[in-house]
Amino acid sequence: MSNLLTVTDLSMAFGGLVAVDHISFAVKLGSITAMIGPNGAGKTTVFNCVTRFYTPTSGQMVLTPEPESALDLHTLSPYKVAKKARVLRTFQNIRLFGQMSVLENVLIGQHNLLMRASSCSVAGLLNLKRYRTAEKDAMDLAMGWLEIMGLTEDANRPAASLPYGAQRRLEIARCLAGRPRLLCLDEPAAGLNPKESLDLKNLLKTLCYQHGITIFLIEHDMSVVMEISDHILVLDYGRLLAQGTPEAVRTHPDVIRAYLGEDAA
Amino acid sequence: MLELGYFLQQCLNGLSLGMLYGLIALGYTMVYGIVGMINFAHGEVFMLSAFLAFLAFVGLQDAGVMSLAVCIVGMFLFSMAITALYGYALEAVAYKPLRSAPRLAPLITAIGMSILFQNFVQLTQGAQVKALPPLLTGTNILGMFDHFAVTVSDTQIVLFISTLVTAVVLYAVIHKTPLGRAQRACAQDAKMASLLGISVNRVIAITFMMGAVGAAVAGVMVTLYYGVLDFYMGFLVGMKAFTAAVLGGIGSLEGALLGGVLLGLIETLWSAYFGADYKNVAAFGVLIFVLMVRPSGLLGRPTLEKV
Numbered sequence: 372m373s374n375l376l377t378v379t380d381l382s383m384a385f386g387g388l389v390a391v392d393h394i395s396f397a398v399k400l401g402s403i404t405a406m407i408g409p410n411g412a413g414k415t416t417v418f419n420c421v422t423r424f425y426t427p428t429s430g431q432m433v434l435t436p437e438p439e440s441a442l443d444l445h446t447l448s449p450y451k452v453a454k455k456a457r458v459l460r461t462f463q464n465i466r467l468f469g470q471m472s473v474l475e476n477v478l479i480g481q482h483n484l485l486m487r488a489s490s491c492s493v494a495g496l497l498n499l500k501r502y503r504t505a506e507k508d509a510m511d512l513a514m515g516w517l518e519i520m521g522l523t524e525d526a527n528r529p530a531a532s533l534p535y536g537a538q539r540r541l542e543i544a545r546c547l548a549g550r551p552r553l554l555c556l557d558e559p560a561a562g563l564n565p566k567e568s569l570d571l572k573n574l575l576k577t578l579c580y581q582h583g584i585t586i587f588l589i590e591h592d593m594s595v596v597m598e599i600s601d602h603i604l605v606l607d608y609g610r611l612l613a614q615g616t617p618e619a620v621r622t623h624p625d626v627i628r629a630y631l632g633e634d635a636a
Numbered sequence: 637m638l639e640l641g642y643f644l645q646q647c648l649n650g651l652s653l654g655m656l657y658g659l660i661a662l663g664y665t666m667v668y669g670i671v672g673m674i675n676f677a678h679g680e681v682f683m684l685s686a687f688l689a690f691l692a693f694v695g696l697q698d699a700g701v702m703s704l705a706v707c708i709v710g711m712f713l714f715s716m717a718i719t720a721l722y723g724y725a726l727e728a729v730a731y732k733p734l735r736s737a738p739r740l741a742p743l744i745t746a747i748g749m750s751i752l753f754q755n756f757v758q759l760t761q762g763a764q765v766k767a768l769p770p771l772l773t774g775t776n777i778l779g780m781f782d783h784f785a786v787t788v789s790d791t792q793i794v795l796f797i798s799t800l801v802t803a804v805v806l807y808a809v810i811h812k813t814p815l816g817r818a819q820r821a822c823a824q825d826a827k828m829a830s831l832l833g834i835s836v837n838r839v840i841a842i843t844f845m846m847g848a849v850g851a852a853v854a855g856v857m858v859t860l861y862y863g864v865l866d867f868y869m870g871f872l873v874g875m876k877a878f879t880a881a882v883l884g885g886i887g888s889l890e891g892a893l894l895g896g897v898l899l900g901l902i903e904t905l906w907s908a909y910f911g912a913d914y915k916n917v918a919a920f921g922v923l924i925f926v927l928m929v930r931p932s933g934l935l936g937r938p939t940l941e942k943v
Contacts, residue, residue: 422831424827424831449830449831450830450831450833450834450835450836451833452831453830453831453832453833454833454835457833459831459832459833460831462828466825466828468820468821468824468825468828469824470820470824471817471820471821471824475817478814478817479817479818479821479829479832479834480832480833482814482817482818482821482832482833482834483833483834485814486814486815486818489813489814489815495812495813495814495815496805496808496809496812496813545832546832549832549833
């Protein structure tokens with residue numbers, strides 16, 4: 372498998388605090404890569420750099436979406452990362468558009484496509500056929516993802532009225548509507564009950580192996596991480612402590628030391 | 637003084653004035669909805685649009701256009717297009733560079749732009765009042781009440797129609813198109829919208845332009861209705877329209893129109909029964925009373941703190 376995302380020597384410093392310290396890794400196309408580590412290890416900072424929410428202090432981040440030409444994420448503005456590179460993300464805390472309906476939240480994910488189809492909404496206002504077709508396709512795609520997420524019945528409810536677990540799934544559906552090349556999930560299992568957590572595992576596997584979406588996630592729930600990941604990155608104090616398959620990482624002495632303390636190793 | 641006919645006539649006049657306020661208030665409310673700030677230069681955008689309508693009229697007369705309908709349509713198109721560009725420029729100069737600055741900074745630049753626009757018009761158009769002869773002179777009698785004829789002028793009819801069309805188009809854009817969906821998304825969480833691939837800067841710029849077009853419709857109508865322009869006219873009208881937006885619930889399109897109409901009615905009825913001296917006191921007094929009872933305005937939602 373080829374590398375989709377290649378990060379080389381990434382650093383991010385906030386004044387004197389080095390949150391991410393010369394990290395290099397790759398995310399393989401069509402795989403699930405997890406990033407773990409204690410709180411404050413710099414995991415979310417890596418995400419923020421990749422999605423250009425932050426501008427990294429140094430390092431390269433290159434997306435290689437074959438057969439198209441490689442994109443240097445560093446040169447893209449934040450919205451272009453989503454629009455052109457199609458790297459889409461969720462946050463630790465839920466950031467849905469609460470007053471909009473569930474369906475509209477998913478349609479927002481297809482904004483650029485619909486804007487083009489509607490000539491910046493002029494065709495939409497005139498209700499031209501070209502726009503109606505595009506809107507219908509967008510609607511079908513949105514309903515398709517909502518069905519996979521088990522949210523079909525809730526399509527017209529305000530997003531804020533959904534229960535917590537459903538809101539998490541809706542966030543993923545909203546990203547999927549943007550046809551992501553790389554889907555970045557920041558702690559998707561946080562706050563889920565064991566049943567929901569199990570569903571999430573199956574969902575992520577379906578997305579990756581059936582729909583071919585490359586997934587990059589941060590997660591604390593080890594049952595999720597160890598079971599679904601192809602590759603794991605372990606961060607501690609902003610450094611890359613270890614990386615490899617779940618098996619290799621589980622038995623890595625540095626990882627055990629970081630998680631369980633000096634004595635256990 | 638208490639005849640029904642007189643009352644109805646004043647209501648009709650108040651409604652006309654209120655629609656002008658409402659049209660301008662749409663711009664305040666839309667910009668507030670999306671960037672959370674009051675665009676204090678919006679009154680001047682309205683003033684510019686009135687002058688542009690005046691210039692379009694003079695230009696069309698010079699070009700020998702005789703048809704009144706062509707003249708009026710030309711005034712609308714010219715004024716709306718150029719005012720939209722002024723709205724775009726205003727945003728690009730006074731707001732965009734200060735997107736992440738403290739909230740007070742764009743407020744000051746807006747006031748700066750407001751003074752700039754006033755002086756620009758004063759220098760280029762002169763400080764004297766400009767007057768236009770009434771273009772639409774027809775009046776239609778709606779009915780007789782105790783020998784009092786209630787009339788609606790052609791100008792008022794054009795005003796009602798153009799206000800309704802503007803409001804319906806803006807409403808449709810916001811609720812039925814991808815652009816409007818993006819506007820609503822940016823209003824709720826601009827950072828998240830940009831991470832979903834929406835160009836927030838572009839959406840904000842378009843919102844300013846849409847607000848400017850609303851003000852331009854009002855500007856053209858004022859030129860047709862009153863026919864008196866000066867470089868300072870944007871200030872008080874802007875204040876009133878801002879009051880209308882707050883009265884109706886800032887952030888709500890329907891609220892802006894409702895607030896505008898209420899304000900227009902209060903002002904006109906007060907003038908009609910108690911004299912024009914204290915009409916502004918009455919209008920702003922109502923604002924104070926409404927805000928004491930309903931701080932978020934008549935149709936405004938109570939603000940939810942973002943987590």
